Amino acid sequence: MFDIVRGLHILAVIAWMAGLLFLPRLYAYDAEQTDKAEPLRSEMRGLLRVWQTRLMKIILRPAMLLSWIFGVWMIVLHVQGQGWPFFAQPWMIAKLAGVAALTVWHEYLGIELKRVQAGISTRSGKFWRMTNEIPFVIAVVMVLSVTTEWTFG
Ligand code: HEM
Secondary structure (H helix, E strand, O other), X not given: OHHHHHHHHHXXXXXXHHHHHHHHHHHHHHHXXXXXXXXXXXXXXXXXXXXXXXHHHHHHHHHHHHHHHHHHHHHHHHHHHHOHHHHHOHHHHHHHHHHHHHHHHHHHHHHHXXXXXXXXXXXXXXXXXXXXXXXXXXXXXXXXXXXXXXXXO
């Protein structure tokens, strides 16, 4: 059972990461339409905004929910077997800190989705390109934490 949940967790995480890496790119393209003339600018933004909404609704939200469900499921199975000290392991604390950071970033992208689509986002294309690598760096720390199960000393 544990291995099936772990496999499903990894699949959900792949989809979540794909969405987290792609959505800021769509925001960057949206912000960079300012130098285009009308009606091309509105046409491009219309298309980009449909993609942004679909990516959030069809990929990002379900994938985050499933990553959480399967992740928490594994925590329950671990706690049943090893008890609460499972949480006190440094690698698990690092993993959960990464989970918190990615979840906050996901929610921020959700807030920005409304702002971008209302035309009131103050973020530039450069901002979205620069922050685009953040989820990947967090993911490196998280994946290496679970695969090595590192500890101090
Ligand atoms: C959404 C909340 C999440 C929770 C509650 C969670 C929790 C867990 C737990 C309890 C395990 C089992 C660890 C073990 O038994 O060794 C696990 C495995 C794993 N997690 Fe997560 N996780 C979450 C999100 C993520 C994310 C965002 C990533 C990647 C960026 C990720 C990558 C992995 C990988 C690769 C494994 C398998 C490690 C292995 O089998 O050696 N998880 N997760």
